[in-house]
Amino acid sequence: MLSIGVINRFQLEMIKVKHMKIQYSIPTIILTLLLCGCQATHNPIPKNYQGDRANLADSYHTTAKSSGKFFYLSAVGGKRVYSALSASNQASYGNGMLLTAVGFSRDLPAEPLLLTLVGQVHHAAPVNYMFNAGSNYLVEGDIKFTPQSGENYTVKGYLSESYSAVWLASSDGKQASDAIVLEGDPDKESAKLKALSAGAVVIPAYAKTNVKPTIQQANVAAESSREYGDNPLANIDQGTSAKLLIERMGEPEHIKIIETNFFSKAPETHIYHYKDIGSVEMIKSVADRNLYSQRTFLVTSDEGQQFTNVIAKANGVETQLIGKKFFNIGVYDINYLDALATKVWENKFTEDRRMLDGIAWYCRIISNSGTSRYQDFLSSIDNDDNISSKLRGHCNKAKKQIDKLKLAKVEQFKPL
Numbered sequence: 001m002l003s004i005g006v007i008n009r010f011q012l013e014m015i016k017v018k019h020m021k022i023q024y025s026i027p028t029i030i031l032t033l034l035l036c037g038c039q040a041t042h043n044p045i046p047k048n049y050q051g052d053r054a055n056l057a058d059s060y061h062t063t064a065k066s067s068g069k070f071f072y073l074s075a076v077g078g079k080r081v082y083s084a085l086s087a088s089n090q091a092s093y094g095n096g097m098l099l100t101a102v103g104f105s106r107d108l109p110a111e112p113l114l115l116t117l118v119g120q121v122h123h124a125a126p127v128n129y130m131f132n133a134g135s136n137y138l139v140e141g142d143i144k145f146t147p148q149s150g151e152n153y154t155v156k157g158y159l160s161e162s163y164s165a166v167w168l169a170s171s172d173g174k175q176a177s178d179a180i181v182l183e184g185d186p187d188k189e190s191a192k193l194k195a196l197s198a199g200a201v202v203i204p205a206y207a208k209t210n211v212k213p214t215i216q217q218a219n220v221a222a223e224s225s226r227e228y229g230d231n232p233l234a235n236i237d238q239g240t241s242a243k244l245l246i247e248r249m250g251e252p253e254h255i256k257i258i259e260t261n262f263f264s265k266a267p268e269t270h271i272y273h274y275k276d277i278g279s280v281e282m283i284k285s286v287a288d289r290n291l292y293s294q295r296t297f298l299v300t301s302d303e304g305q306q307f308t309n310v311i312a313k314a315n316g317v318e319t320q321l322i323g324k325k326f327f328n329i330g331v332y333d334i335n336y337l338d339a340l341a342t343k344v345w346e347n348k349f350t351e352d353r354r355m356l357d358g359i360a361w362y363c364r365i366i367s368n369s370g371t372s373r374y375q376d377f378l379s380s381i382d383n384d385d386n387i388s389s390k391l392r393g394h395c396n397k398a399k400k401q402i403d404k405l406k407l408a409k410v411e412q413f414k415p416l
Contacts (some may be wrong), residue, residue, distance in 0.1 A: 326361075
């Protein structure tokens with residue numbers, strides 16, 4: 001049996017030779033891995049422990065389909081523990097170059113501990129470490145830390161060519177521990193690895209390139225900030241546990257469950273919907289069967305505050321964009337759904353391809369809402385031969401999907 005932990009340590013060694021020529025051949029790599037035995041991981045909670053506990057979750061940021069940046073707890077008291085990197089390797093097994101990133105968290109005793117924190121670039125396939133030899137960043141070190149009882153912590157970090165750091169954050173997002181910081185290129189003698197006291201992590205504005213963003217890039221960033229304002233979902237890291245998400249955001253107003261897909265090997269997914277804010281895609285971890293955030297879908301300030309007006313005034317291009325976006329976010333408010341249905345009805349004979357595609361997405365959003373309020377409306381469009389076959393087809397599928405739920409009959413939507 002091939003140990004996930006052994007793979008991790010082997011890959012870490014490859015990272016450390018960032019700009020050096022790799023001397024290993026592919027057959028040698030495979031043989032080395034196959035000859036390695038299984039390694040058990042340490043449970044940081046002592047046997048028969050009855051004291052107070054805290055929880056510590058790892059985090060990550062997927063940068064491509066085959067790679068990501070992981071920030072995780074690798075050891076407690078010098079003993080290796082299971083991590084999000086271990087869980088992701090397990091979930092990615094058999095997927096070739098594709099990385100299936102999943103979260104992981106563990107309880108810790110609320111007492112003084114020696115924790116080993118790691119921030120690293122990780123690739124699903126070991127060969128990619130050679131193909132990306134100039135950007136396999138790694139920072140690793142030990143901190144002394146005493147968790148507070150009942151607190152939920154997250155391993156957070158930053159990786160770049162000239163500055164990398166990893167630290168612990170409390171449930172409010174603030175730095176809660178010393179940080180392990182690597183300044184400078186790790187291949188040069190001038191690089192410095194040190195520990196900084198809590199609150200001292202200051203990520204350089206242009207840590208990687210020392211080049212200021214272009215005017216266009218700055219304008220895009222400013223526009224994004226204006227659109228999403230203080231949307232709290234913008235601060236949700238990948239790998240955030242459902243427990244911590246609910247602690248920060250409260251209970252979601254709706255949860256859509258997507259069961260495991262056997263053929264695509266996609267894990268069970270839950271979509272946590274927060275009205276006027278957005279939604280969070282939560283993935284069930286193969287390791288501990290808990291849910292962790294994978295992606296967030298944000299609602300802009302205008303969409304959240306004036307949804308019905310935005311829908312009514314949208315042109316074809318805007319309607320198409322809104323349809324694709326809110327198919328992921330979900331719409332469950334009756335007034336909002338009525339606005340979508342009205343838009344479909346008013347444009348059912350449209351010849352604008354963008355508008356047609358957009359209102360077709362609206363039909364799919366309505367079908368996912370889980371209400372029978374729009375069955376008569378969907379039937380009337382499906383039965384009108386003068387309407388585009390594309391729109392009729394989507395309305396037909398939406399009606400059938402809702403029929404499968406066998407919902408009680410409710411007051412039907414009536415277009416004006």
